Amino acid sequence: MLQLLRASYLLGLLMLAQPAAAEKLRLVADAWPPFTDATMVNGGLATELVTTALARAGYASDFEQVPWARALLGIDEGRYDVLVNAWYNDERTRIGQFSGSYLQNKIRFIKRKESPITFNGDLSVLYPYPISIVRGYAYSGEFDNDNQLQKVPVHNFSMAVRMLAADRVKLTLEDEYVARYYLSRETPRVRNAVEFLPQALSVNNLHILVSLKTPGHEKIVAGFNKAIDAMKADGSYDRLMKRYGM
Structure with missing residues (x-):
């Protein structure tokens, strides 16, 4: 009888635990x-x-x-x-x-240091330049919906900035804190080859x-x-x- 009560008690505990796990x-x-x-x-x-x-x-x-x-x-x-x-x-x-x-995230463009590219808020000035972006990301409504921009989808920011440093694209973009975190872990060749444009694309x-x-x-x-x-x-x-x- 004692064993039966103990088994019933344990079963009750398991049943009570199931809803908690589901939550x-x-x-x-x-x-x-x-x-x-x-x-x-x-x-x-x-x-x-x-x-x-x-x-x-x-x-x-x-x-x-x-x-x-x-x-x-x-x-x-x-x-x-x-x-x-x-x-x-x-x-x-x-x-x-x-x-x-x-x-909040402040999204900024990044270019090669010797590049003459500037950005004053008008995306049309960037139409001539390939821009590496992370596939599936939303950067700003205006940027995401502008089909005249030359967007080059990649898997992550590290790939994007390495393409930029290798001059395979002319720009990339990312939240400033995120970009600085990744750049601090890149090789000096990559880190020293790029810089932020002063004006942010957006604050998201x-x-x-x-x-x-x-x-x-x-x-x-x-x-x-x-x-x-x-x-x-x-x-x-x-x-x-x-x-x-x-």
Whole structure:
């Protein structure tokens, strides 16, 4: 009888644990340090902000790092629940719900140092030049929708900037913090060959994107937004930013 009661107790615990496991959100992002990177402490600044806010909202989470195109496809298909690092564009609202903004990214063009290319906000002056871009990224509405720009899709920023240093393209672009992080890890030949153009293309707000196939996606977004506001109010947001040198 005692063994039967013990077995029933253990079975009850397992049944109680199942809903909790089902509630664990599957977070995804590509390698985009210092914002998202599985090799960094707590996955980088954006990953830590997102997991902390979701935990405050009552959601446990697991994080997986995959290439950007696979991350978007996974959100579309419902294999992942939350894309950690999404810039807004209308097309993505077809597959997920955006949160409010929780970070900002300043997107700047990069050229070879000896290049005479300038940028004053008018994209038409860049029409003659091949520009390496990361496949699947959204940079700004105007840039993304301008079909006269010579865009050369590549897998990641490291490939893009190496093509630029080798003079295979004339420009690339990236968030300034991300670009400086990667450039600091490039060879001197690459790092010393390129420089930022002074004027930013855009300042983009960073959001989470919650898959429309995730049950309760609206509740997740609302809880996340409320938690971010609370973190800003109690100072924990600023403390985390300072820890990453932001």
